[in-house]
Amino acid sequence: xxxxxxxxxxxxxxxxxxxxxxxxxxxxxxxxxxxxxxxxxxxxxxxxxxxxxxxxxxxxxxxxxxxxxxxxxxxxxxxxxxxxxxxxxxxxxxxxxxxxxxxxxxxxxxxxxxxxxxxxxxxxxxxxxxxxxxxxxxxxxxxxxxxxxxxxxxxxxxxxxxxxxxxxxxxxxxxxxxxxxxxxxxxxxxxxxxxxxxxxxxxxxxxxxxxxxxxxxxxxxxxxxxxxxxxxxxxxxxxxxxxxxxxxxxxxxxxxxxxxxxxxxxxxxxxxxxxxxxxxxxxxxxxxxxxxxxxxx
Amino acid sequence: xxxxxxxxxxxxxxxxxxxxxxxxxxxxxxxxxxxxxxxxxxxxxxxxxxxxxxxxxxxxxxxxxxxxxxxxxxxxxxxxxxxxxxxxxxxxxxxxxxxxxxxxxxxxxxxxxxxxxxxxxxxxxxxxxxxxxxxxxxxxxxxxxxxxxxxxxxxxxxxxxxxxxxxxxxxxxxxxxxxxxxxxxxxxxxxxxxxxxxxxxxxxxxxxxxxxxxxxxxxxxxxxxxxxxxxxxxxxxxxxxxxxxxxxxxxxxxxxxxxxxxxxxxxxxxxxxxxxxxxx
Ligand SMILES: Nc1nc2c(ncn2[C@@H]2O[C@H](COP(=O)(O)OP(=O)(O)OP(=O)(O)O)[C@@H](O)[C@H]2O)c(=O)[nH]1
Ligand SMILES: Nc1nc2c(ncn2[C@@H]2O[C@H](COP(=O)(O)OP(=O)(O)OP(=O)(O)O)[C@@H](O)[C@H]2O)c(=O)[nH]1
Ligand SMILES: [K+]
Ligand SMILES: [Mg+2]
Ligand SMILES: [Mg+2]
Numbered sequence: 308x309x310x311x312x313x314x315x316x317x318x319x320x321x322x323x324x325x326x327x328x329x330x331x332x333x334x335x336x337x338x339x340x341x342x343x344x345x346x347x348x349x350x351x352x353x354x355x356x357x358x359x360x361x362x363x364x365x366x367x368x369x370x371x372x373x374x375x376x377x378x379x380x381x382x383x384x385x386x387x388x389x390x391x392x393x394x395x396x397x398x399x400x401x402x403x404x405x406x407x408x409x410x411x412x413x414x415x416x417x418x419x420x421x422x423x424x425x426x427x428x429x430x431x432x433x434x435x436x437x438x439x440x441x442x443x444x445x446x447x448x449x450x451x452x453x454x455x456x457x458x459x460x461x462x463x464x465x466x467x468x469x470x471x472x473x474x475x476x477x478x479x480x481x482x483x484x485x486x487x488x489x490x491x492x493x494x495x496x497x498x499x500x501x502x503x504x505x506x507x508x509x510x511x512x513x514x515x516x517x518x519x520x521x522x523x524x525x526x527x528x529x530x531x532x533x534x535x536x537x538x539x540x541x542x543x544x545x546x547x548x549x550x551x552x553x554x555x556x557x558x559x560x561x562x563x564x565x566x567x568x569x570x571x572x573x574x575x576x577x578x579x580x581x582x583x584x585x586x587x588x589x590x591x592x593x594x595x596x597x598x599x600x601x602x603x604x
Numbered sequence: 605x606x607x608x609x610x611x612x613x614x615x616x617x618x619x620x621x622x623x624x625x626x627x628x629x630x631x632x633x634x635x636x637x638x639x640x641x642x643x644x645x646x647x648x649x650x651x652x653x654x655x656x657x658x659x660x661x662x663x664x665x666x667x668x669x670x671x672x673x674x675x676x677x678x679x680x681x682x683x684x685x686x687x688x689x690x691x692x693x694x695x696x697x698x699x700x701x702x703x704x705x706x707x708x709x710x711x712x713x714x715x716x717x718x719x720x721x722x723x724x725x726x727x728x729x730x731x732x733x734x735x736x737x738x739x740x741x742x743x744x745x746x747x748x749x750x751x752x753x754x755x756x757x758x759x760x761x762x763x764x765x766x767x768x769x770x771x772x773x774x775x776x777x778x779x780x781x782x783x784x785x786x787x788x789x790x791x792x793x794x795x796x797x798x799x800x801x802x803x804x805x806x807x808x809x810x811x812x813x814x815x816x817x818x819x820x821x822x823x824x825x826x827x828x829x830x831x832x833x834x835x836x837x838x839x840x841x842x843x844x845x846x847x848x849x850x851x852x853x854x855x856x857x858x859x860x861x862x863x864x865x866x867x868x869x870x871x872x873x874x875x876x877x878x879x880x881x882x883x884x
Contacts, residue, residue, distance in 0.1 A: 343630055349814030352625050415812060416837065416865070417692025447865070449700075449732030454725035461724075502840040529692065533627040533814025535842035556691060559777040561816035584691070584723075 314603060315340040329377035334366050337381055348562035348601045351537045354392075354571045362388055389601060392567055393594035398551060398576040400591065402431075403522045407440070407486040407494040411519065413512055413547050414527035415539060416500030419555035421451065423527050423581055424497040425458035426589035427553075430579075432464060437492040442482035443468035444475040444515060445499035455497050462586055465491070475499065475511060480518045496521070503542030513546045524549040525578065528566060530556050536565035537572045544573050551578035554592060558582045562601050608659070608883065611652045616641055619659060619883075626843035626882045629815050632852055636662045656883065663879035666848050672857035674832075674873060676804050678706075682715075682761040683768045684794055684801035688787060688828055689808035690820055691775030694836035694862055696726065698808055699770045700733025701862070701870035707739050712767040714739040717757030719750040719790065720774040730772050736867055740766065750774065750786065751793040758797045771802070778823030788827045804831045806859065811837045811844030821850040835873070836862030843882045 318340070338359050345355045365384050402408040410427065412420045428439040441459045443466060445451035452468050459466035467482035479496055486494040498515060501508035516524065526540060526549040543549060554566045554577050566577050577592040608618060616637055623633040639662055643649050649658050668674065676685070685702075687695045699716055706712045716734050720726035721744040734741040742760050744753035754771050761769045773790060776783035794801045807830045809817050824830055833851075835844045838861050847858050858873040 346624060346630050347815050349627075349816070352621055415840070417694065417810065419692060448729070450725040450728035453728045454723075457724040502837070504839075504841050529810075529812070531690070531810075531813050531816040531820075533812060533817075533842065533846065534625045535627075535812050535840065538841050539812070556777065558780070559690070559816065560779045560819060561814070565814060 315344050329381070331367055334363065334381065338363055338366075341385060344603075345564060345601070348564035349533050349536070350564035350601070351534060351568035351572065354537075354568045357571075358388060358392065386598060386602060389567070389598040390595050392571050393598055394570055394576040395594060397591055397593050398578045400523075400551075400578050402493065405522060407483070407491045408523070409483065409494050409496065409519050409521040410523045410525065411496045411498065411516055411521040411547070412525050412527055412553070413498050413543060413549065414500065415502060415529070416448075418500065418527045418529045419553070419581055420500065420527045421445065421454050421458065421497050422584065423525075423553045423555060423579070423589070424455065424495050425462045425464075426581060426586050427579070428459065428464040428493075428495055429462035429586045430589055431493055432462065439493040439495060440465040440467055440482070440486050440489070440491045442466075442479055442486075442494060442496045444479045444482070444496050446471040446473075446475050446478070447499040451497075451499065458586070465489075476514045476518050479515045483519045494519075503539045509542070509546045516547050525551055525553050526575070527553045527555060528569065530554050530563045530566060531559060531561040532565040534565075537568050540569040540573050540575070544575070549575060551576050553579040553581060554597075555581040558588065562603070563597050564601055566597060567601065608652065608656055611655060615655070622883055623845065626845035627814050627817075628845035629818065629849045632666065632845075632849040635852070636666065659883055660876065660879040663848060663882055664875035667851050667858060667875045667878055669851050669855045669857060672851075672855065674857050674859055676832075676859060678768055678803065680798075680800055680803050682758070682766050682798065683803045684758065684771065684798055685768065685804040685806060686771045686773065686791065686794065686802040686828065687806050687808060687834075688773050688824055688830070689775060690777050693775065693808040693810040693813075694834070695775065695808045696720070696730050696733065696772050697865065698806075698834050698836060698860070698862055698870065699730065699772050700737055701867055702860070703733065703739045703770055704737035704867045705870060706768055707737055713765065714768050714770065715757060715761050715764075715766045716741050717754055717769060717771040718743045719753040719757070720744070720772050721746055721748045721750055721753060722774040726772070726774065740764070751790045754790050755793050755797055758794065758801070762798070778820045784823065784827045791828050802829070805829050806832055806834050807856070808834045808836055809844070809847060809850070811835055811840065812842040813844075813846055815846060815849075817846035818849050818853060821854055821856060825854055825856065830856060832857050832859035834860045834862065839863045839869070844878075845882060
């Protein structure tokens with residue numbers, strides 16, 4: 308169980324290594340291991356299919372099989388393709404000049420939105436010297452407002468909250484008004500968790516974004532997510548087109564294949580990595596690191 | 605239209621795809637598909653209808669390990685239930701729903717213990733649920749040792765003649781050794797205070813979880829005497845198939861399912877309905 312992809316590839320290719328030559332059957336055997344490991348890492352079933360097809364094509368190309376160290380070359384092809392799928396280079400998080408720049412965080416229940424809102428606020432304040440305010444627009448989960456107020460305090464940022472009597476759309480609009488008046492650099496809107504199949508809540512999210520016209524929407528995704536990730540991302544992309552992902556709980560030992568799938572299917576990059584419950588445990592995402600996680604290196 | 609479609613050459617491949625996309629994982633999927641293939645080869649099942657029925661049966665069987673008890677054992681007084689799991693799976697919400705069911709449907713006197721003293725506003729969240737469910741609460745102070753909150757709750761429960769104590773714990777990732785040790789310590793405090801407790805230790809698994817769920821279950825079961833799984837967020841499109849792998853590999857029964865954020869959105873686990881939803 309959970310052997311690393313790298314180990315598996317080494318094993319699958321190991322015997323032929325000494326011979327220094329690789330046949331097509333050897334490559335097929337290695338590809339079966341790649342498939343298993345990717346599925347175990349929660350890479351989407353369809354993405355795995357396309358991925359192995361692409362690796363097959365490249366690996367069976369004459370250059371690889373005829374090279375000096377073909378086994379090594381195959382591992383390299385897999386690693387390259389993985390990194391490519393994950394978006395190549397690190398994405399920047401560039402905010403527009405608008406004041407306030409508005410960022411909305413959305414996602415499934417419990418994915419880590421409220422924590423990420425406070426983390427992003429802290430990050431923008433500490434790393435870029437911006438004046439950030441948070442808007443408490445989750446009026447659904449018990450004590451969500453209190454949670455954001457506490458975390459916002461820890462991030463040393465203003466939190467706009469109006470209890471739970473108004474609607475989330477009203478609070479969002481009101482918070483935007485205050486952010487304008489007070490000339491904040493950034494307004495980050497925390498929203499309630501919602502299932503992508505819940506039409507009413509998805510419509511509410513859409514209404515929030517129509518009200519505040521965000522410059523950036525981030526989908527917050529738990530790194531432990533399984534095969535449903537692509538459905539989730541596709542549905543959110545329709546109702547609240549997002550610019551990128553915040554991948555959370557990367558301090559766990561999930562291999563994070565779901566994130567790779569979302570990138571592959573929606574084309575949206577992973578922008579931030581959340582690696583713990585503390586606010587400082589948050590950074591720009593480096594695609595090669597998740598490629599390495601999936602490979603188990 | 606079913607994922608299975610017609611019974612043709614591709615049928616087993618399509619079943620395999622459906623099970624993997626439901627997060628069963630490769631080994632559990634291979635076991636079920638292998639069994640089906642064998643039965644078809646032996647002529648024991650024929651045609652699409654029998655195939656689908658047998659597939660459901662095999663999933664349902666796998667999800668309910670032999671000899672495992674699916675009901676909660678709450679005979680002791682007080683009966684103590686600990687709820688554990690990784691961050692954000694639905695522990696606190698499940699406690700709120702369970703408290704309401706025990707109180708409302710069974711008329712039991714229930715006390716909830718807010719032993720998550722770490723997550724911001726976790727105590728306030730549980731307090732809101734306690735109010736909705738009309739149950740008593742013992743609150744921890746931010747940063748208080750969770751073991752001491754559990755201790756206080758059990759003491760209060762014994763003094764007041766409470767029937768069931770539900771202990772909420774902070775979410776923690778299963779690979780964080782100090783946090784897992786802390787949880788084991790809460791368990792030791794509980795068993796030191798009430799003989800035979802915790803009578804139930806429920807591990808909450810989010811239905812959207814992929815293969816990491818198996819690691820979560822095995823790590824939590826190593827540190828605490830997990831007696832069953834609560835599978836939450838089944839109201840989404842995720843099927844929660846990783847619990848089949850958990851049941852098969854670790855013998856842990858699934859006891860309850862969460863199907864929404866409302867107070868009444870908790871159900872006993874029904875393996876047949878679960879299997880039917882998995883291959884609908
Ligand atoms: N270990 C770890 N825990 C995290 C991380 N990000 C968030 N959490 C925890 O995950 C849990 C859920 O986080 P929240 O920020 O409340 O999630 P949410 O998406 O706002 O939840 P809802 O508002 O209920 O939908 C909390 O226990 C957080 O402390 C992370 O990167 N690592
Ligand atoms: N749709 C749906 N949402 C659920 C279900 N159970 C819990 N939730 C939501 O999931 C989010 C997290 O639930 P919590 O009960 O706070 O989770 P937790 O495990 O206590 O989280 P931490 O204490 O931070 O680890 C909340 O927004 C809940 O409303 C369910 O069965 N269905
Ligand atoms: K989750
Ligand atoms: Mg939240
Ligand atoms: Mg909780």
